[in-house]
Amino acid sequence: MSTSTEEPGTPDRAGRRPTIKAVAAAAGVSTAAVSQAFNDKGRLSSTTRRRILDTALELGWSPSAPAAALRSARTRTLALVVRRPTDVLGADPHFSELITGIEGELAPRGYGLLLHLVAGAQEENVLYERLAAEGRVDGAVLTDARAVDPRPALLARLGLPAVLLGAPDRAAAVPSVGLGQQGAGVEEVVAHLLELGHRRIAYVAGPEELQHTRLRHGAFDAALRAAGVRPVAVLHTDFSEVSAVAATVALLDTADRPTAIVYANDSMAVCGMGAAQRAGLRVPRDLSVVGYDNLPLGRWLHPRLTTVDQQVQRVGAAAARVLLARCGEDVEAERLDDRPRLVVRESTGPAPRRPAS
Amino acid sequence: MSTSTEEPGTPDRAGRRPTIKAVAAAAGVSTAAVSQAFNDKGRLSSTTRRRILDTALELGWSPSAPAAALRSARTRTLALVVRRPTDVLGADPHFSELITGIEGELAPRGYGLLLHLVAGAQEENVLYERLAAEGRVDGAVLTDARAVDPRPALLARLGLPAVLLGAPDRAAAVPSVGLGQQGAGVEEVVAHLLELGHRRIAYVAGPEELQHTRLRHGAFDAALRAAGVRPVAVLHTDFSEVSAVAATVALLDTADRPTAIVYANDSMAVCGMGAAQRAGLRVPRDLSVVGYDNLPLGRWLHPRLTTVDQQVQRVGAAAARVLLARCGEDVEAERLDDRPRLVVRESTGPAPRRPAS
Incomplete structure (x- = not known):
């Protein structure tokens, strides 16, 4: 497989296509260094990397998407597909909490979260097929475990790393992450x-x-x-x-x-x-x-x-860690040995003798 | 540019590589129909599309990411980069509302929202460069317009369609969407x-x-x-x-x-x-x-x-529509000619004569 980032046949948006060699020459580095700068890999200093990126921007050069895909199968993107009416997403802070927990692990590693809202099970399954086929994500967090849930088997078939939010279940085709003793x-x-x-x-x-x-x-x-x-x-x-x-x-x-x-x-x-x-x-x-x-x-x-x-945030974070580890990142999966716990505050008190009428 | 989805040089995860022809033959359709099924384009009935996708799954065939990228530059993904501490994201339902509004336009069109949390301005800018370089998104929604904001110029340079959430500003390098008379x-x-x-x-x-x-x-x-x-x-x-x-x-x-x-x-x-x-x-x-x-x-x-x-949801929806139109989708940009309005409910009342002490 070629690792060249040059694709002479693919014109840029303006119709011209500057070459990686021109960028390398203008920045005074090798073409490999240009690749490294865009991949955020190698041992470039941040100053050199900035200079290369700036030069590339100036010349209007960027690695084409196909070249980038060939160069690295990693998308640094995880999918979160939510099967809810869009208005309930807004109303229920549960998902903000979950996303916060996931993002807490993703953000420091430069990963993004691809959020899709779907109306039904069929749409959700077709989406996973498309995301897998197009290589859009490295893995997926499955929410709202169903009593009968075909998704773990589907994602295993698609070869897409996944983690299921829900009670631990040894029989499932993908690991599940959640507090025990729901x-x-x-x-x-x-x-x-x-x-x-x-x-x-x-x-x-x-x-x-x-x-x-x-x-x-x-x-x-x-x-x-x-x-x-x-x-x-x-x-x-x-x-x-x-x-x-x-x-x-x-x-x-x-x-x-x-x-x-x-x-x-x-x-x-x-x-x-x-x-x-x-x-x-x-x-x-x-x-x-x-x-x-x-x-x-x-x-x-x-x-x-x-x-x-x-502990919605913590469960989200733990799920993200399991998934990141399965995507080849160097993270240790956290063991959630906790269970849901009552927090007594002020909205509960002794039962009234008789209900006020 | 070739539209073939066959990439004999790219083995699948298991090392084998079934061909698109085998899928087409097994499903009793043309190879073009297989492409259409994965692109969700063309005039396939949903039954035929399902049959093709199921056959492909069975045979373990999927279009490779580079082929998919060559076939279509569209990622059907828009970026939303949020510069907030992760814990505030969870605390403030504002972003749930915004995402709800955006998703309301994206979901029916099969688009996803790539959510990235970043800590600072430099990190945000480098991220846009990477997303543009790797062809991960078709466009970006810019949040939290700054008094001095370098992002519109950056995204224009990167050739990435963008829309800025904020007061309408004719001078900006990208369109801004927000209620007038803030x-x-x-x-x-x-x-x-x-x-x-x-x-x-x-x-x-x-x-x-x-x-x-x-x-x-x-x-x-x-x-x-x-x-x-x-x-x-x-x-x-x-x-x-x-x-x-x-x-x-x-x-x-x-x-x-x-x-x-x-x-x-x-x-x-x-x-x-x-x-x-x-x-x-x-x-x-x-x-x-x-x-x-x-x-x-x-x-x-x-x-x-x-x-x-x-009208956070409505602004999010309007921003999504502007961006989708700029990404070549057939949507009409909605004109937001409204302004923020006071909603008087019960938490305001006549001023007390003297503050209770």
Whole structure:
């Protein structure tokens, strides 16, 4: 395979094509040094590298994309494909947290994150095929592990390194990264509320088809059942603020309304708390509210939000490290031996004797 | 230029290299149809396209990256380089909103957004050079217009289509997209507060070097001055929640404390409101609070947040459309003839006669 960066047959945008030799001559270096400057490899001083890049810019020369691709199979790009309506992406800071965690590992290594939003499973799969076929990325972070998930097998077939965000699963075709004992956080929430005397507890969950929705819902039911308590209600939502408010209003509008509501994420909990306060209820005196995620905002609200810390940033960082290692980078994969933990703040308190009416 | 997708000299990962002809024969189509299936071009039915892709997967054939690059210079990828500490990215939903707006235009067209986080200006510039040199992206969205901004000239030199998020500026080397009359929102805020009787108004601003910080600060000062009022204080922050809380606590701890605080974004306003409530102040009875951004969350808080709608999603979408058009896509650039507008909700009210002490 040739490593030449010259492609006489490929004109630049203006129709002319200066040569790498001209750049090398003008900068007073070898053509290999020009290649190195663009690859950010070799032992060039930063001064020399700058001079070469400036000279190339001046002459209007750049290595063509095909030459660059031939020269290095590495794209220094990882894919993150999110299967959510675009408006929920904006509403739910969960993804900001995840991206923050991933970027914390990528940025110092000069990697970028290729973000794609897709509407459905079929579109997501076709996208991985295209990204693999065109050599656009070195690997992919798979989000929202499904109960039945064809993606790990697909990416293994495509030969694209991948990591799945979700509960550790030895059977999966790609490594999965997530906190163990996913149900542990919800169990702690239920124990905390029971200890505060709550017996009428409702759960505002996420979409039913997501793995973590099922895990947490199962843990919620089991923990209550073990205490001989039946949940007031479990309502599924699409994670949007509107549906969080609607679920809260519906729950509070019943005769036997809950004294505590547990939400599947902090954004929904904040909206639910606002809806309860607007209905004249004091939090936590009349209603206890629990979130899930431990987003930064929850610490500053009044009252401060009780929530489950699932360390989204840390999971994102760990996933990025696993993937970087699989892409040949010299990083050690971090072992996540932690589990989700309850963070008790101010939005939970003793159950009221009787609900305020 | 050849459009062949066959590269006999380039072995696949397993060392073998099935040919495009074998795929075409097995799928019962022409080699051109195989190319079209991978390019997502031509007039293939989705059934035929799936069959071809499945056959290719089965045989382990994929177009090599160099061939794909030769075939089409389009990467269907746009870059978004963010110069923020990674932790602020997670804290500030502004970027989720922006990305949501951009993705709303990109996703339906099969485009991805390449997100890079950089620490400084030099790193950002080198990154654009690399992305251009390696042909990784078709264009770039430039965020956080600086008072002195070398990026438009750099990207023009690199021949990389770009769009700058910021106030329209005819002199810039690349088109800029943003709402006009950036100061209009702040002017409306000041007029609203003055009408409510406030005379002690403080401003919690963003980092001083950002263009919009200077524009809004200037508008804030000018609007107050026109009414013969002096600002109580203008405090600069790094947009983080911690500094928003610190600024609020400092402002409320003075003898001549403000009766209204205007924040440069909604996240900081939410934190500030929490800090004020925690200090025993009622919002808006003792203190009026105004945000900036009109994030979804503000609508659901109690009290609902008065804010300035600067249509972040719509600006992101408009920027994406300008860039897609410059990348040769058939989209019409939307004209943003709107300006930021005050949205009055519940967190602002009449000024207290005397501050509660």
